[in-house]
Amino acid sequence: MTTVVETRGLSKVFSSGRGVKDVHLQVERGELFGFLGPNGAGKSTFVKMLVGLLRPTSGEARVLGLPLGDLRARRRIGYLPELFRYQDWLSADEVLRFHGRLCKMDALTLAKRAREVVAAVGLEGRTHERVRGYSKGMQQRLGLACALLPQPEVLFLDEPASALDPGGRHDVRELLQRLRDEGMTIFLNTHLLEDVEEICSKVALLSDGTIRAHGSVEDILRPESIWEFTIGGWSPSYLAQLRETSAPLHVGIEVTESSDSKGYAVLEARLEHAEQAAWLNAQLHDLGLSVYTVYPLKNRLESWFLALTEPDGRESQ
Numbered sequence: 190m191t192t193v194v195e196t197r198g199l200s201k202v203f204s205s206g207r208g209v210k211d212v213h214l215q216v217e218r219g220e221l222f223g224f225l226g227p228n229g230a231g232k233s234t235f236v237k238m239l240v241g242l243l244r245p246t247s248g249e250a251r252v253l254g255l256p257l258g259d260l261r262a263r264r265r266i267g268y269l270p271e272l273f274r275y276q277d278w279l280s281a282d283e284v285l286r287f288h289g290r291l292c293k294m295d296a297l298t299l300a301k302r303a304r305e306v307v308a309a310v311g312l313e314g315r316t317h318e319r320v321r322g323y324s325k326g327m328q329q330r331l332g333l334a335c336a337l338l339p340q341p342e343v344l345f346l347d348e349p350a351s352a353l354d355p356g357g358r359h360d361v362r363e364l365l366q367r368l369r370d371e372g373m374t375i376f377l378n379t380h381l382l383e384d385v386e387e388i389c390s391k392v393a394l395l396s397d398g399t400i401r402a403h404g405s406v407e408d409i410l411r412p413e414s415i416w417e418f419t420i421g422g423w424s425p426s427y428l429a430q431l432r433e434t435s436a437p438l439h440v441g442i443e444v445t446e447s448s449d450s451k452g453y454a455v456l457e458a459r460l461e462h463a464e465q466a467a468w469l470n471a472q473l474h475d476l477g478l479s480v481y482t483v484y485p486l487k488n489r490l491e492s493w494f495l496a497l498t499e500p501d502g503r504e505s506q
């Protein structure tokens with residue numbers, strides 16, 4: 190595995206005392222890495238250091254094996270800043286040409302790549318229009334197109350979908366997955382935890398400038414051993430019977446919600462494997478109860494995020 194981003198004790202502390210402090214992080218080639226944190230945690234500051242726009246106060250870091258700001262690395266990086274503004278008197282075609290020339294692309298390659306990235310971000314047929322008339326979502330698509338133009342090996346995206354509608358977010362998720370499948374490394378700053386759950390393989394959580402946790406999304410979302418059963422025909426007397434029959438299996442059963450008048454209940458059972466869920470389901474049927482739903486409770490990134498950041502992790506407004 191090749192390490193694309195590596196930081197050791199990387200810090201950028203502003204005069205206010207805020208910023209990024211002592212971050213140790215590693216991102217491997219081909220990873221879609223989610224970088225999370227409350228407002229003001231330091232995510233944008235961290236990325237600006239990685240792309241060579243901010244000088245660290247201390248620590249070390251390498252991107253693509255080269256020191257921060259090295260021109261050879263910057264040529265292989267794509268970056269979409271969080272707050273960007275293009276020259277709004279230009280058309281999107283002109284913005285792309287301008288970026289291509291900054292990247293020293295020859296005219297033929299630039300024209301070909303511009304067509305590809307415009308199609309990738311879904312702006313076909315609109316690129317002759319002036320940016321002034323673009324919606325926020327279209328501007329964000331254009332920003333993504335500019336970041337992709339030089340066919341970067343590593344892409345740093347600072348909230349690329351914040352202005353997009355649900356359809357646009359879906360398109361960006363698909364695009365990022367496709368780019369990852371093609372081998373691109375993607376570093377994604379975002380507040381959209383559901384998107385991270387769906388597409389990222391690893392995450393790190395920054396709060397108040399320091400890393401609070403990092404790991405694989407799969408591990409964080411690993412289902413708990415608790416299964417939920419929604420049942421009809423329930424009465425409280427069934428609980429003792431269920432506990433008695435299930436005692437030898439060490440299955441713990443709790444009623445978390447019930448309504449005597451409507452005869453329904455929600456049970457939570459602590460189970461070790463799926464076969465026990467099937468067994469319990471059969472027991473409930475034998476008691477003459479109707480089982481409407483059965484599913485394992487899942488961790489969510491949101492609860493992980495909140496548990497690690499509340500109440501001190503959020504920037505005071």
Ligand SMILES: Nc1ncnc2c1ncn2[C@@H]1O[C@H](COP(=O)(O)OP(=O)(O)OP(=O)(O)O)[C@@H](O)[C@H]1O
Pocket residue numbers: 203204205207208226227228229230231232233234235271504
């Ligand atoms: N150029 C600067 N000078 C002084 N302080 C700064 C500067 N840039 C950022 N900060 C401060 O550093 C802290 C981290 O800011 P940063 O923009 O990196 O956070 P963030 O995690 O990206 O926030 P958000 O999710 O709101 O975009 C904030 O307290 C911010 O006010």
